[in-house]
Amino acid sequence: MKLILLVMIPQLCLQAFEYRENSPAALFNQYCAIADPSPLGNLSNPSYLPFQQGFYLQGSYGKPYSLDELNAATARTGYSHGIVGLQAGWTSFGMEEYREQTIEGSMGMKVSRFFSLGAGYTAFNLRTDTGQWAMNSWTSNARTAVALTPHRALNLSFSQENIISLFNDRRRDLLYPGWSAGCDLSPLEGLHLIWNLNRGYYGFENLFSVSVNLLSFLAVRVGYAREATVSSMALVFFHKNIRVAYGMRYHGILGTTHGVEVTLAGGGLGLSPLRFKRPSRDEAVRDLPDEPVDISRCTPEDLLELPGVSEDIARRIILYRDTIGPVTPKALYQVGLEEQQVQVLRQCLTGLAPDPEGFSRERHKKNRGRSPAKPGYDSSLRKVLFSRLIKEGVPAGTAIRVADMARTNRLNTLIPAIRGMKDLPPPLREKVVSVCADTLR
Structure with missing residues (x-):
């Protein structure tokens, strides 16, 4: 294992901190502009923080590619009162010889009933120790995101990672200034068709997912990453103020990743179940008013x-x-x-x-x-x-x-x-x- 790491570490450092999202309900391991449309699902995008209500605490753990030595974990906590949302988070990925960790603070603000924006600042720690070669390095970078809801059935978002790397070429290899653009189309209540286009170190990647709210307490999510040939699925359960998710992700070469997530919220959680008819004019969900x-x-x-x-x-x-x-x-x-x-x-x-x-x-x-x-x-x-x-x-x-x-x-x-x-x-x-x-x- 140590010999393999000595060969891999130079390449890993060119694409470090790509494994950022550990919630199984998000389906993919990289940050997406629109990850999960269910309550307390889009926490990796700061522009969605104002849409969360009250206090929440989330923890997730996964076994990437079913390797005994490799593990990944995330912890998040935040608060929102409907206009401004704040969040602090920590992520970890790796093994004893190689470990990536991040500490992140984010804030989002609802500018109008259609538009919100967010920003975050992240500290990155990269640590390696093979006995023959060791490194412990810290750096930091910023990110920003916007979300637009022109119609109740259409949600658009864009997030830009590692903004400082746009102006500092020395940081590009380690922290590439990637971005993600997402579109969430909901033709029926309880059904979401999501497409994210991500730009990373090695090029573009298309990520497709479908989310169906089968019941008021159960959502089923499936996804496919075209370029990486990754398939994923997740089950998300809600009970009172508790959200539990389990999922698996299959990579054609690296194998299967299993993950679990538990979230505690300050208020009740639930879903709008799938309806096979469009709401009537009286039942239609209109935009939130500017004033309460x-x-x-x-x-x-x-x-x-x-x-x-x-x-x-x-x-x-x-x-x-x-x-x-x-x-x-x-x-x-x-x-x-x-x-x-x-x-x-x-x-x-x-x-x-x-x-x-x-x-x-x-x-x-x-x-x-x-x-x-x-x-x-x-x-x-x-x-x-x-x-x-x-x-x-x-x-x-x-x-x-x-x-x-x-x-x-x-x-x-x-x-x-x-x-x-x-x-x-x-x-x-x-x-x-x-x-x-x-x-x-």
């Missing part, structure tokens, strides 16, 4: 400008606010939004009330039998009624409608009014009556 919307004072028209909010959802949110009380994150799920939609909406909403710790019915039991100040029930009990109707499978629109009726009706008039709702199927009417009787008695 205050959900405590907004109009239905304001909500219709937000991503994924249809007229029906906007009406339910306003009715919830006017009937039950301040809108909480939990309420967004209850009115019919999915987890991925709620995550997107929270980027462009202000005024969300915190979720309640719980509701005590003892207070209402004490007040039972007293003459209320108003003919109906107060907002706290109507909120409990709404939540129980949702848990029993009652459609969100019907649940809000019944909760609104409870504002002006007591139980003795509410139940006849519900039974008079001829637009509801009889079994659903009886289910609503049962929940109301149990909650409001």
Whole structure:
């Protein structure tokens, strides 16, 4: 092994630090402009950092080419609040006799709803020790990237590596100023067709990949690098605030690389599953607004400008606010939004009330039998009624409608009014009556 290294090291130093990406979901070992479209997937591109939400911590480990002596690892941590994202990262590749390490700091900023940019600065450490020859060298360089989203189904990005090497020929051999241009086309929700064109030390390379969100918690990714004849695949799982990925990459000469990645996020994670029809005009995901919307004072028209909010959802949110009380994150799920939609909406909403710790019915039991100040029930009990109707499978629109009726009706008039709702199927009417009787008695 040491003799082989003595022969290889001069050539390795001409193309050092090419093995930078260790997340198996990224499919390829070099940085790409668009690597992985799933949540917390494009962390190697600083222009996508503003699109992450909150805090995250990611670690990945791989066995390149299934060689016992060779290993690769990455650790990243970062934070974003929707406008600016920050990240620190460390990567390692090699073996005891030869090791490449990087320490990187990155920052990204969302300039507008279509455009973001990012930059990073990296310290590189190259260490060799064969017993007959040893070297431990440090250097540094900078990188930059931009991302453009002209349409919800089209995402473009460009990243430039090792900017200083563009103006310093002495650094070109070790840190070549390569670049990557990527295009992500999403003809259907949950389906991504990605092409990256990379320029490296030995020329151009075309990298193709397809990502399919089979379920709200499972994505399948496959890729092919044409010039390097590398095939790869990965499975990405999501559970609450945890993301786990496993993948393998096959090289026709060097063999198979296995890798695993675990990511912890500060908030919930999820996917929009594959849909074989285009969203309707009301369901279409629109661009994020330039200014956040205050959900405590907004109009239905304001909500219709937000991503994924249809007229029906906007009406339910306003009715919830006017009937039950301040809108909480939990309420967004209850009115019919999915987890991925709620995550997107929270980027462009202000005024969300915190979720309640719980509701005590003892207070209402004490007040039972007293003459209320108003003919109906107060907002706290109507909120409990709404939540129980949702848990029993009652459609969100019907649940809000019944909760609104409870504002002006007591139980003795509410139940006849519900039974008079001829637009509801009889079994659903009886289910609503049962929940109301149990909650409001």
